[in-house]
Amino acid sequence: MLKSYKVEIKPTTKQIQKIEQSIGVCRWLYNEYLSTNNQLYTKYKDGFIDKKQMFMSANDFDKYINNEVKVLDEYSWINNCGSKARKKAIQNAETAYKRFFKGQAKFPKFKKKNKCDVKLYFPKNNKGDWKVDRHRIMVPTLNKVRLKEYGYIPVGSKIISGTVSKKANRYYVSVIIDVENIPQKNTNQGIGIDLGVKDFAICSDKIIYKNINKTQRVRKLEKKLLREQKRLSRKYESLKIRNKKEKGGNVTRQNIQKQVVKVQRLHQRLANIRTDYINKTVFSIIKQKPSYITIEDLNVKGMMRNKHLSKAVAQQKFNEFRNKLANKCNALGIELRIVDRFYPSSKLCHKCGSIKKDLKLKDRIFNCDCGYVEDRDYNASLNLRDAKIYKTA
Numbered sequence: 001m002l003k004s005y006k007v008e009i010k011p012t013t014k015q016i017q018k019i020e021q022s023i024g025v026c027r028w029l030y031n032e033y034l035s036t037n038n039q040l041y042t043k044y045k046d047g048f049i050d051k052k053q054m055f056m057s058a059n060d061f062d063k064y065i066n067n068e069v070k071v072l073d074e075y076s077w078i079n080n081c082g083s084k085a086r087k088k089a090i091q092n093a094e095t096a097y098k099r100f101f102k103g104q105a106k107f108p109k110f111k112k113k114n115k116c117d118v119k120l121y122f123p124k125n126n127k128g129d130w131k132v133d134r135h136r137i138m139v140p141t142l143n144k145v146r147l148k149e150y151g152y153i154p155v156g157s158k159i160i161s162g163t164v165s166k167k168a169n170r171y172y173v174s175v176i177i178d179v180e181n182i183p184q185k186n187t188n189q190g191i192g193i194d195l196g197v198k199d200f201a202i203c204s205d206k207i208i209y210k211n212i213n214k215t216q217r218v219r220k221l222e223k224k225l226l227r228e229q230k231r232l233s234r235k236y237e238s239l240k241i242r243n244k245k246e247k248g249g250n251v252t253r254q255n256i257q258k259q260v261v262k263v264q265r266l267h268q269r270l271a272n273i274r275t276d277y278i279n280k281t282v283f284s285i286i287k288q289k290p291s292y293i294t295i296e297d298l299n300v301k302g303m304m305r306n307k308h309l310s311k312a313v314a315q316q317k318f319n320e321f322r323n324k325l326a327n328k329c330n331a332l333g334i335e336l337r338i339v340d341r342f343y344p345s346s347k348l349c350h351k352c353g354s355i356k357k358d359l360k361l362k363d364r365i366f367n368c369d370c371g372y373v374e375d376r377d378y379n380a381s382l383n384l385r386d387a388k389i390y391k392t393a
Contacts, residue, residue: 001179001180002176002177002178002179003176003178005153005175008147008148008170008171009145010148011142015143015145018141018142019166021077021080022080022120023118023120024113025077025078026081026086026118026120027113029086029090030090030110030111031111033058034097034110035110037055040053040054040055041055057094058087058091061090065086081120082120084123089121093108096108114257114260118165119163119164120163120164121162121163122141122161122162122163122164123161124140125140126140130161130162132156132157132159133155134150134155137173139162139164147173158177159175159177160176160178161176162175167268168267169261169265181331183332183333184332185289186333186334188289188291189291190290190294191204191205191290191292191293192293192295192380192381192383192385193295194296195295195318195321197313197316200212200316202378202381204381204382204384204385206378209284212277213312213316217273218273218274221266221270225263228262229263232259239253239256274317278320278324281321282321282324285325286329292334293337294337294390295325295336296338296339296345297340299341300313300318329393335392337387337390337391337393339384339387339389340390343384343389345380345381345384346379346380347359349366349368350374350382350386351368351372352372354369354370359376363376
C-alpha cells in the first residue's frame with residue numbers, strides 16, 4: 001500500500017535559491033505549454049493547420065524545449081531545473097488541458113508568480129536518492145536537507161518518489177512510501193454519520209463532533225485575517241496612487257510582499273486547524289473498529305450555490321473528510337457505504353418508516369405522528385446506519 005508523508009524542511013540559502021529557480025522554470029514551462037496549444041488551436045479554427053496539428057503532446061513539447069529552446073543562450077536558465085521536474089510540470093499542464101476538453105474541469109489558468117502552487121517532482125533513480133535519516137532527507141539535485149520534525153518519516157523506508165513545494169514562505173517535502181497493509185478485525189456494530197453545518201458530524205452511537213469554525217480560536221484568527229487583508233488592500237491602493245504621481249515610475253513592493261506573506265500564513269494556519277480537526281475526527285471514528293461506516297453522498301457543489309451557506313459549507317471541508325475516511329477504511333478493511341444524495345435520511349422516521357415531507361430546515365426536532373421524537377440529525381444518522389441501498393467506496 002502506498003502512503004504519503006508531508007513534513008516541513010529547513011533548506012540552506014543555496015538550497016532555497018535552487019528551489020526558487022526550479023519553481024520558476026516549472027511555472028514558465030506550464031504557462032508556455034498552455035500558450036503554445038492555445039495558439040495551435042486558434043490556427044486550426046482559422047483554417048491554417050489540420051486537426052492533427054492543433055495539439056502538441058507533453059512529450060513533443062519536451063523535445064521541442066530540449067532541442068530548440070534550451071540550446072539558445074537566452075534560455076540557458078532552463079537548465080537550473082532538473083529534467084524530471086520539468087517534464088512533470090509539462091505533463092501536469094497536458095492533463096489539465098485534456099480535462100477541459102473532456103468537460104471534467106474549467107480551462108486551466110496560467111500560473112502567476114508567488115500566487116500559484118508549483119511542486120517539484122523527483123523520482124527515485126539511484127540508490128542514494130530519497131535516503132531518510134532521523135533529522136534529514138536526501139533530495140535529488142538538492143542533496144541533504146534538514147527536516148523540522150524528526151522521526152516523522154520512517155527511517156530507512158522505501159520511498160518511490162517525492163515532491164518539494166513552497167507555501168507562505170515555508171518549504172515542504174512530500175514523499176510516497178510503500179508500506180505493508182495490515183487490515184484490522186472489525187467486529188463492532190456499524191456507524192451512520194450525518195454531516196452538517198451546525199455540528200460537523202453526528203454519529204449513530206450518539207457521539208457529536210462540534211463545528212471547529214465556531215470556536216473562539218478560529219473566530220479570532222478570522223478577524224485577524226480580515227484586518228491583515230484590509231491592510232494589504234490599502235497598500236495596493238497606495239501603490240497605484242504613488243505610481244500615478246510619478247508618471248509610471250516603479251515603486252518598491254517589499255512592504256507589500258511582507259503583507260502578502262502575513263495573509264498567506266493566516267490562511268495556512270486556518271487550513272491547518274481545520275485539517276487537523278478532520279484527521280482527529282477520522283481517527284476517533286476508526287478507533288471504534290466498526291464493521292461498516294455509512295455516509296451520504298452530499299451535493300457540495302449545489303450547497304455552495306446558496307450564498308447564505310456557501311462560506312460555512314466551504315469551511316467544513318466535506319470532500320476532504322470523505323477522502324480521508326475512505327483511505328482509512330480501505331487501509332484497515334472497513335466497508336465504507338455511500339448512500340445516494342436523494343435518500344430522505346432527515347425526513348424518514350426511524351421508528352415507523354414514514355416520510356415527513358413538510359420537514360423544514362429550521363425544524364431541529366423530528367416529531368412523527370407515531371409519537372417518535374428525536375433530534376433531527378441523530379435520526380438521520382440512524383437512518384443512514386440502517387440503509388439497505390448503498391454503494392461501497
